[in-house]
Amino acid sequence: MTTPRKKGLPPKKSFSAKSPSKARKRQSKNKKANSFSSVWKIALAALLLVVLSPFYYGYVVKFFSSTWRWVCDIGTDRHYRNYKSFNIKIPDNYSIHGIDVSYYQGRIDWRRVKNMRERDVQISFAFIKATEGLLVTDPYFQRNWREAPKAGIVCGAYHYFRPKANGKWQATFFLQNVKTEKGDLPMAVDVEELDGVAPAKMRTELKAYLKHIETKTGIRPIIYSGLKFYQDNLQGYFEDYYLWIANYYQPKLNIAATAKLKFWQHSDKAKVNGTYHATDFDAFNGDSLAFRRLLVK
DSSP states (O other): OOOOOOTTOOOOOOOSSOOHHHHHHHHHHHHHHHHHHHHHHHHHHHHHHHHHSTTTHHHHHHHHHHHHHHHHTTTSOTTEEEETTTTEEEESSOOOEEEEEOGGGOSOOHHHHHHOEETTEEEEEEEEEEEETTTEEOTTHHHHHHHHHHTTOEEEEEEEOOTTSOHHHHHHHHHHHOOOOTTSOOOEEEOOOOTTSOHHHHHHHHHHHHHHHHHHHSOOOEEEEEHHHIIIIITTTOTTSOEEEEOOSOSSOOOOTTSOEEEEEEEEEEOOTTOSSOEEEEEESSOHHHHHHHSOO
16 A cells, blocks of 8 residues: 655655765775875885895994984983993093903903904903012913914003012012013003001102113003092102003093093993903093004104
8 A cells, every 4th residue: 555645745765775976985085095005005115125225224224223322322421321242331532442451350362352342442452460569470461461462452561569568679570570562551550559558658669669660671660540549649759650540430530630641440340252250441541643652662
């Protein structure tokens, strides 16, 4: 039975079929989306080709490595940065770096020491303990003194000074064990404790030690000491001698401008390839030309 249409009402629309205009809009949107997706796929493929290309990937890696280092250094003193390989902070503005060693570092693989490098830091020199007082010779000295130069390390020998013992005899003992040659660093004397004697007595024996070394070799030794010990007991007495000063974990060494500072031992806990215990780390106060001028002629 057909129901008569009520007057004044419009005819009902059928929703069984989609509107042609809406369908066309959807198709257009889908085409644009597909086109946009294709552009991104092409761009990504091109980027991967560049990154993986042997002509470009080195530059890309360098960029990301530098950026990551910059992010890691945010908030730190830019003149005193972390060097993870060495496990220490190293002060900036020094271009020549080295270590000082004794039997404590064990049997050292000097080639591994020389080959170790992070950014601009590589080990170029080493001070090697030879003797102590009147009777002690370092059991690894002769091996270290022979093997380090073979690896390309510039070496200097040092004596651990005992203020109670006769200074001239200590110098004689040292020279019986060490033969310094052309191209070596000047020998050094480590003075860092009084051994119960008065500072004046220590200085008298040290003066005798230094004079004997200079007389026999023509080489003026370098004096090593901790900053505090130097300021309390040595400052003002040996002004003509080059200094090697220990002062740890600081971005800058605060020492009198008149001091003839040549080396700064700024850490005692460096991790160095080829050694088996924490190692003292040093920096030379000068450029490569000044370093060459310091070497034994």
